[in-house]
Amino acid sequence: xxxxxxxxxxxxxxxxxxxxxxxxxxxxxxxxxxxxxxxxxxxxxxxxxxxxxxxxxxxxxxxxxxxxxxxxxxxxxxxxxxxxxxxxxxxxxxxxxxxxxxxxxxxxxxxxxxxxxxxxxxxxxxxxxxxxxxxxxxxxxxxxxxxxxxxxxxxxxxxxxxxxxxxxxxxxxxxxxxxxxxxxxxxxxxxxxxxxxxxxxxxxxxxxxxxxxxxxxxxxxxxxxxxxxxxxxxxxxxxxxxxxxxxxxxxxxxxxxxxxxxxxxxxxxxxxxxxxxxxxxxxxxxxxxxxxxxxxxxxxxxxxxxxxxxxxxxxxxxxxxxxxxxxxxxxxxxxxxx
Numbered sequence: 001x002x003x004x005x006x007x008x009x010x011x012x013x014x015x016x017x018x019x020x021x022x023x024x025x026x027x028x029x030x031x032x033x034x035x036x037x038x039x040x041x042x043x044x045x046x047x048x049x050x051x052x053x054x055x056x057x058x059x060x061x062x063x064x065x066x067x068x069x070x071x072x073x074x075x076x077x078x079x080x081x082x083x084x085x086x087x088x089x090x091x092x093x094x095x096x097x098x099x100x101x102x103x104x105x106x107x108x109x110x111x112x113x114x115x116x117x118x119x120x121x122x123x124x125x126x127x128x129x130x131x132x133x134x135x136x137x138x139x140x141x142x143x144x145x146x147x148x149x150x151x152x153x154x155x156x157x158x159x160x161x162x163x164x165x166x167x168x169x170x171x172x173x174x175x176x177x178x179x180x181x182x183x184x185x186x187x188x189x190x191x192x193x194x195x196x197x198x199x200x201x202x203x204x205x206x207x208x209x210x211x212x213x214x215x216x217x218x219x220x221x222x223x224x225x226x227x228x229x230x231x232x233x234x235x236x237x238x239x240x241x242x243x244x245x246x247x248x249x250x251x252x253x254x255x256x257x258x259x260x261x262x263x264x265x266x267x268x269x270x271x272x273x274x275x276x277x278x279x280x281x282x283x284x285x286x287x288x289x290x291x292x293x294x295x296x297x298x299x300x301x302x303x304x305x306x307x308x309x310x311x312x313x314x315x316x317x318x319x320x321x322x323x324x325x326x327x328x329x330x331x332x333x334x335x336x337x338x
Contacts, residue, residue: 002155003153003155003166003198004155004292004294004319004322006199007197007319007322007323007326008038008040008322010322010325010326010329011040011041011321011322011325011326011329012038012039012040014325014329015039015040015041015042015325016041016042016118016119016324016325016328016329017041017042017043017044017065017116017117017118017119018035018041018042018043018044018117018118018119018120018121018321018324018325018328019043019044019046019108019111019112019116019117019119019120019121020032020043020044020045020046020108020120020121020122020321021046021047021104021105021107021108021120021122022104022122022123022124022125022126023045023046023047023051023052023055023104024047024051024055024125025124025125026055026314027124027312027313027314027317028124028314028317029045029052029055029056029059029061030059030314030317031314031315031316031317031318031321032045032059032061032064033056033059033060033061034314034315034318035318035321035322036060036061036063036064037060038318040318040321040322040325041321041322041324041325042064042065043061043063043064043065043321044064044065044066044067044108044111044116044117045061045064045065045066045067046066046067046069046104046107046108046111047066047067047068047069047104048068048070049066049068052066053066067107067111067116069100069101069102069104069107070101074114074116075097075100075101076097077114078100078107078110078111078114079093079096079097079100080093080096081110081113081114082096082099082100082106082110082138083095083096085137085138086137103134105122105126105130105131105134106134106138108120108122108134109134109135109137109138109139109305110138112138112139112303112305113138113139113303118303118304118325118328118331119303119304119305119306119324119325119327119328120135120304120305120306120324121305121306121308121317121320121321121324122305122306122307122308123296123306123307123308123309123310123312124308124310124312124317125310127310128150128173128174128296128307131305131307131308132148132174132298132305132307135298135301135305136148136301139301139302139303139305140301140302141300141301141302142300142301142302143302145189145300146181146182146185146300147175147178147182147185147186147189147300148174148298148299148300148301149170149171149174149175149185149186149189149190149298149299149300150170150171150172150173150174150175150295150296150297150298150299150307151168151169151170151171151172151173151190151193151295151296151297151299152168152169152170152172152173152282152293152294152295152296152297153166153167153168153197153198153293153294153295153297153323154166154167154168154169154282154285154286154291154292154293154294155291155292155293155294156285156289156291157289157290157291159289161249161250162249162267162268163198163200163268165291166198166200166268167267167268167269167270168190168193168194168198168202168268168269168270169270169272169278169281169282169285170186170187170189170190170269170270170271170272170278171186171271171272171275171278172272172275172278172279172281172282172295172296173275173278173279173295173296173298173307174275174296174298175275176274176275177274177275178226178273178274179222180222180223180225180226180229181226181229183206183222183223183226183230183271183273184226184227184229184230184233185233186271187204187206187226187227187230187239187269187271188230188233188234188237188239189299189300190202190204190269190271190299191204191234191237191239191269192299193297193299194268194269196326196327196330197323197326197327198268200268201238202237202238202268202269203238203262203263203266203267203268203269204230204237204238204239204240204263204267204269204271205240205241205243205248205249205263205264205267205269205270205271206223206226206227206230206239206240206241206242206243206271207223207241207242207243207244207245207248207270207271207272207273207277208220208223208241208242208243208244208273209244210223210242210244211242211243211244211247211257211258212242212243212257212258212261214244214257219273220242222273223241223242223273224241224242226241226271227239227240227241227242238262238263239263240258240261240262240263240264241263241271243257243258243263243264243267244257245270245281247264247265248263248264248265248267248270249265249266249267249270250265251265251266252265253265254266282295292316292319293309293316294316294319294320294323295307295308295309295320296308296309297320297323297324297327302331303328303331304324304327304328304331306320306323306324306327308320
């Protein structure tokens with residue numbers, strides 16, 4: 001069974017409700033229909049019902065929950081809640097009401113915060129900044145989390161490396177130029193996400209243009225320090241570095257360049273030194289290796305709000321809906337344990 005099919009099977013086992021605010025986008029509506037057809041989530045669509053059903057073109061989206069901000073019965077309640085959250089930042093009640101009526105990303109986040117939906121997926125037509133800004137303001141970070149970051153789940157066909165070709169690439173979507181402490185936090189969060197979503201023990205490589213001192217530069221020193229800090233933060237995890245990419249994933253190269261390392265040649269979680277490297281790496285892998293790329297998936301937000309690449313397909317969006325559902329299942333388990 002493929003990685004995505006396993007995720008969908010897990011999503012079906014405990015159905016969650018996912019909000020999709022970008023209902024003017026045909027790919028989003030097609031993904032909503034796919035999710036409903038495959039039984040991987042209940043779907044909340046934000047927008048005018050007539051417009052959505054007209055654009056849906058017979059896909060059966062009457063099965064979805066459609067919330068029109070112009071007539072939603074809980075709009076006053078949500079507006080008051082947003083006002084209470086943001087009044088210290090100067091927001092008025094009128095501004096809160098107008099924002100929820102006119103910005104579906106803010107409304108989607110408020111629906112998640114209020115428990116109407118368990119998670120949200122957007123980004124097919126909006127930038128990462130626009131998708132995540134409301135989440136930071138409304139849902140906020142999870143307890144104990146040092147940094148919100150983002151990763152791509154990469155599924156590489158016919159690949160002997162990683163977890164049968166499955167990897168996490170982080171940070172590939174959010175933190176521009178992390179310092180050593182932030183890079184360490186990204187590594188630990190990414191390891192936890194890998195275990196949750198893939199079900200395999202994470203093996204974390206801190207990537208660089210250097211392997212174990214083969215080059216000297218301030219950029220290398222940052223990765224070396226991040227590796228030290230990550231090991232202190234999570235001594236129970238397999239984390240090592242700094243590694244060049246081939247030393248991280250190819251056993252023969254890892255053995256030659258970093259003999260004795262428990263990670264070299266075995267990594268399935270790749271932590272890039274900055275967003276440029278992570279973003280370039282995932283896009284090259286997606287295009288040249290014909291890999292499936294799911295994300296950017298956020299980690300560290302109190303409830304799951306996930307971004308999309310604007311080049312995504314409907315199938316990609318449906319995959320992220322399934323991943324978001326599994327994250328939401330875990331959220332509920334953690335909430336119950338606290």
